[in-house]
Amino acid sequence: MTSQPQASTVQPLLQPVRLGALELPNGIVMAPMTRARAQNADLAPSDLTATATYYAQRAGAGLIVTEGTWVSKDAIGYINVPGIYTDAQTAGWTEVTEAVHEAGGRIVSQLGHVGAVSHPDHLGGRLPAGPSAVNPGEKSFTPTGPKDTLTPRAFTAAEIAGTIAAYRHAAENARRAGFDGLEIHAQGSHLIPQFLNPRLNQRTDAYGGTSEKRAQFLLDVLDAVSDVWGSDRVGVKLSPYWSVGAFTADEETLADYDQLLKKLGGSNLAYLHLLGSPGTLEERIAVFSRYRAHYQGNIVANLGFTQELGNEILHHQIVDAVSFGAPFIANPDLVERFTHGYPLAEGNRDTYYAGHTEGYTDYPAFSAN
Numbered sequence: 488m489t490s491q492p493q494a495s496t497v498q499p500l501l502q503p504v505r506l507g508a509l510e511l512p513n514g515i516v517m518a519p520m521t522r523a524r525a526q527n528a529d530l531a532p533s534d535l536t537a538t539a540t541y542y543a544q545r546a547g548a549g550l551i552v553t554e555g556t557w558v559s560k561d562a563i564g565y566i567n568v569p570g571i572y573t574d575a576q577t578a579g580w581t582e583v584t585e586a587v588h589e590a591g592g593r594i595v596s597q598l599g600h601v602g603a604v605s606h607p608d609h610l611g612g613r614l615p616a617g618p619s620a621v622n623p624g625e626k627s628f629t630p631t632g633p634k635d636t637l638t639p640r641a642f643t644a645a646e647i648a649g650t651i652a653a654y655r656h657a658a659e660n661a662r663r664a665g666f667d668g669l670e671i672h673a674q675g676s677h678l679i680p681q682f683l684n685p686r687l688n689q690r691t692d693a694y695g696g697t698s699e700k701r702a703q704f705l706l707d708v709l710d711a712v713s714d715v716w717g718s719d720r721v722g723v724k725l726s727p728y729w730s731v732g733a734f735t736a737d738e739e740t741l742a743d744y745d746q747l748l749k750k751l752g753g754s755n756l757a758y759l760h761l762l763g764s765p766g767t768l769e770e771r772i773a774v775f776s777r778y779r780a781h782y783q784g785n786i787v788a789n790l791g792f793t794q795e796l797g798n799e800i801l802h803h804q805i806v807d808a809v810s811f812g813a814p815f816i817a818n819p820d821l822v823e824r825f826t827h828g829y830p831l832a833e834g835n836r837d838t839y840y841a842g843h844t845e846g847y848t849d850y851p852a853f854s855a856n
């Protein structure tokens with residue numbers, strides 16, 4: 488590994504990059520982070536415009552991806568997380584995009600749905616639905632604490648069509664709210680990876696049975712939202728190496744992702760936001776080289792990157808930008824800190840997913856005094 492570039496040399500992370508129709512002044516993306524501050528009955532971004540302040544403070548990022556937001560009432564899987572399916576929510580997000588643009592930033596909305604990982608406590612007592620009636624074996628964070636997931640109902644064909652329509656409607660709201668684009672949340676144990684997963688998707692219709700058919704739901708969602716936005720303002724976040732509960736990455740599932748990446752190469756997307764697996768620079772290069780072999784469009788690399796690892800992987804020209812999640816929580820001025828070699832602050836994990844402004848908008852920019 489080479490040594491950390493000095494502040495006086497141009498770091499690859501600080502170079503402008505174009506992701507589809509999105510022009511970024513630097514290659515440092517703020518990864519989507521649920522902060523659970525929507526403590527209001529509307530599930531609008533937050534009271535007191537705290538959310539607008541939070542994102543505007545981080546507008547130095549080349550691109551901000553919002554926290555995952557619900558595309559419908561049925562999509563809900565955690566408490567106090569905002570949606571983008573009502574007018575009140577869209578009005579709240581408009582405040583956010585205006586504040587970020589005013590501060591000189593760019594922001595895309597992350598659209599999510601948890602499917603089978605929801606719980607009747609989120610859904611007025613109704614059983615959640617997933618690709619098939621298979622319990623994902625996860626926890627759902629309900630108003631009365633974490634609870635085990637249940638065996639869901641299998642989506643009917645009409646519900647699949649309705650869910651794709653909900654993504655389209657949310658995409659329209661995101662346009663009305665003034666976002667610069669969209670990111671589809673297809674990471675972890677969310678609904679889209681449930682469809683991609685051979686253990687959870689045992690359908691025998693157009694949406695299951697083969698790797699290609701398991702990918703159809705994602706492709707249909709992408710068609711619907713690209714219709715609204717143009718595909719060059721749409722990104723997708725995927726986590727092929729995710730290994731929690733029913734999501735055990737193995738050679739079969741990784742080979743499915745290879746095929747999916749190849750297929751997505753024809754979609755003219757702004758970017759794929761890809762989680763690697765933690766490891767050394769060499770291990771990261773191996774994982775992202777595998778992605779690159781199958782996908783020639785723009786790749787935003789994520790998971791446990793430091794400034795040094797980010798500069799190195801860009802230097803090797805395997806990916807196009809790097810995203811940082813946790814480091815943005817306590818370092819609103821992360822790009823400035825990387826630029827000047829300022830030290831990084833440590834975030835308080837107790838306030839990652841709870842509270843009001845504490846641990847949210849009260850982390851200061853670096854000051855030498």
Ligand SMILES: Cc1cc2nc3c(=O)[nH]c(=O)nc-3n(C[C@H](O)[C@H](O)[C@H](O)COP(=O)(O)O)c2cc1C
Nearest residue numbers: 518519520521554555674790791792811812813839
């Ligand atoms: C507090 C917190 C909330 C997160 N919420 C989301 C989310 O809503 N959507 C998503 O795709 N990833 C979410 N993530 C994952 C991050 O986007 C990112 O993939 C992860 O933190 C790894 O990047 P890092 O090592 O730079 O933090 C969250 C991570 C954290 C720390």
